[in-house]
Amino acid sequence: MRLLQALFFPPEQPGGVSSMIPYLQERFNSPRWEMELFSLPKRIRNKGSEEIRFDTFDWTQYGESPIVQKYIQTFRDYLWWIKLRIHKPYDLIHAHHPIAGLAMKKAFPATPLIQTIHSSYERELILNGKIEENGLEHRFLTSLYGELEHAADCMLTVSESFRTYMSPYVKSPEKIGIVPNGFDEKRFKPIPHENEVPQLVTVCRLVPAKGIDVLFEACCELKKRGHDYVLHIIGDGPIRSELEELAQQLGIYNETIFYGYTLHPEEFVPFFDIFVLPSRAEAFGSVFAEAALSSLALVGTDVGGISEQIEDGVNGLLVPKDNAVALADALEKVIQDPLYRYELARSASEKAKTEYSLRRSVHMLKKLYLKFEPAN
Incomplete structure (x- = not known):
C-alpha cells in the first residue's frame, strides 16, 4: 500500500x-x-x-x-x-x-x-x-x-x-x-539523578499562549516563600526579550536559564526534576507526554489535552489557567516533597508508555x- x-x-x-x-x-x-x-x-x-x-x-x-x-x-x-x-x-x-x-x-x-x-x-x-x-x-x-x-x-x-x-x-x-x-520510547532515557536544588524545566515556543508570564509570576512567589530552584526555558519565539525583561523585573533572572531553540531537548530533559507549562490552550500537549517518558513530575493547566493526560494528584498536578498563586502552590508541593514528586513521575511515565506509545x-x-x- x-x-x-x-x-x-x-x-x-x-x-x-x-x-x-x-x-x-x-x-x-x-x-x-x-x-x-x-x-x-x-x-x-x-x-x-x-x-x-x-x-x-x-x-x-x-x-x-x-x-x-x-x-x-x-x-x-x-x-x-x-x-x-x-x-x-x-x-x-x-x-x-x-x-x-x-x-x-x-x-x-x-x-x-x-x-x-x-x-x-x-x-x-x-x-x-x-x-x-x-x-x-x-x-x-x-x-x-x-x-x-x-x-x-x-x-x-x-x-x-x-x-x-x-x-x-x-x-x-x-x-x-x-x-x-x-512517541518512540527509544528516544527517551530516564536518568537516575539527585539534584540538590530542584530543577524546573519547560519546553515550548515563546508566545503568549504558553503562559510563561504566569510561570514567572509563580516562580517569583516561590522565591518569596524561600524556595530554591532553577528554571530552564527551552525554546525561542517572538516574546523572548519581553520574558527576559519580565524575569529581571520579578527578580528571578538569576534563577532562570534561557536556552533558545534546541533540536533534541529529550537528550538532557531527563536530568531535570519537574516539567511545568501553564498553557492557556493545548489541543494535545506533546511535551507533557515527552516529559512523562523522561520520568519528570508534571505540572500543567487544566485545559485541553493536558487535562486528558494528567489526572490531578495521580500522575501530575493541574491548576487553573492564568492563576500564578495556584501554580506556585502546586510547584511548592513537588519541590518540598521529593518522594511525592517521584511517585507522580512514575505514574506519569506508566500512563505515557501505555496510552501514548x-x-x-x-x-x-x-x-x-x-x-x-x-x-x-
Whole structure:
C-alpha cells in the first residue's frame, strides 16, 4: 500500500506533529507498506498563482484580511509544489495540516484523504493577540473545518477536548476519530539523578499562549516563600526579550536559564526534576507526554489535552489557567516533597508508555489505513 504523509512544516521542525510522523516510516517498513513524507520547504514563497475556491464557503468575503491573503497564498504555493514534485500515484494520503489536506485533495481528487487536525491556528492567533475573536480571520479559519469535513474521507484529531472544540464548526462531530500522538520510547532515557536544588524545566515556543508570564509570576512567589530552584526555558519565539525583561523585573533572572531553540531537548530533559507549562490552550500537549517518558513530575493547566493526560494528584498536578498563586502552590508541593514528586513521575511515565506509545498509535493507524486498501 502506497501511503503519503502530507505535512506542512518540514519534519525537522519542532512541534507535536514532528513528535510522531517522522518516526512512523520505520514502523511501516515492510513489503506491505510504502510510506513517504511530503512538506513545503521554507524557501517556497509566492510561487503559486492558481485560483482557489472552496466547496462549502466563499473565502473572498474575508479577503481584505492580510492574514487570510497570506493563508490563501500559502495554499497556492503548496499546490504548486505538489504539482512540481509528485509524479506518481498513492493509494492513500494522510494530511496533518489543513492546507496540506485541501491542496492534496485538489491535486488528487480521486485519492482517499485522511485528515488529522493537530491544533487550532485561530485559537493560537487569538491568544497571542494577533486576531480578534469572531473577526474576519477567526471566521475564515473556523470555516475551514467544514471544508475539511467535506473534502476528507476520514477526519481525525488528537484529543477528546479538541473534538469538542471543533464540534460547532462541522456537521458530524461524532464521526471525527481520535488518534493521540505517539512517541518512540527509544528516544527517551530516564536518568537516575539527585539534584540538590530542584530543577524546573519547560519546553515550548515563546508566545503568549504558553503562559510563561504566569510561570514567572509563580516562580517569583516561590522565591518569596524561600524556595530554591532553577528554571530552564527551552525554546525561542517572538516574546523572548519581553520574558527576559519580565524575569529581571520579578527578580528571578538569576534563577532562570534561557536556552533558545534546541533540536533534541529529550537528550538532557531527563536530568531535570519537574516539567511545568501553564498553557492557556493545548489541543494535545506533546511535551507533557515527552516529559512523562523522561520520568519528570508534571505540572500543567487544566485545559485541553493536558487535562486528558494528567489526572490531578495521580500522575501530575493541574491548576487553573492564568492563576500564578495556584501554580506556585502546586510547584511548592513537588519541590518540598521529593518522594511525592517521584511517585507522580512514575505514574506519569506508566500512563505515557501505555496510552501514548508510538506502537499504539501505529496499530490504530494501520487498522484505519487498511480500510482504504485498494482491492487487488
